[in-house]
Amino acid sequence: MNNIPNPAHPPWCLRGPECASSGGLHLSALVSAAPGGDEVFQIGAGLWRMDVGPTERTGVLLELSVGDDVERWPIDLAQAVKLVPLLRRLIGGPAADLPQAA
Numbered sequence: 895m896n897n898i899p900n901p902a903h904p905p906w907c908l909r910g911p912e913c914a915s916s917g918g919l920h921l922s923a924l925v926s927a928a929p930g931g932d933e934v935f936q937i938g939a940g941l942w943r944m945d946v947g948p949t950e951r952t953g954v955l956l957e958l959s960v961g962d963d964v965e966r967w968p969i970d971l972a973q974a975v976k977l978v979p980l981l982r983r984l985i986g987g988p989a990a991d992l993p994q995a996a
């Protein structure tokens with residue numbers, strides 16, 4: 895059993911104060927998905943890794959903001975990986991592939 899935070903930072907870690915906390919949360923810089931930068935609803939994405947327990951937990955951090963209201967949601971890696979083809983299918987395919995309202 896290993897509950898001691900891993901002192902090694904991933905190469906993308908910003909080395910913020912969260913790294914030294916008991917959970918050892920490493921965060922990357924966020925990349926904005928807002929093409930114009932002036933969208934009302936903005937989404938940013940980055941990486942996270944938490945050094946707790948025998949296996950590290952990793953994933954994608956989604957940040958959704960409207961003005962000063964900011965929500966951050968850490969998505970585990972398995973769901974983040976499945977999200978990529980899901981979004982591609984929803985917005986990249988022909989309109990006939992989109993779910994229909996009941």
Ligand SMILES: [Zn+2]
Nearest residue numbers: 903907913920
């Ligand atoms: Zn770190």
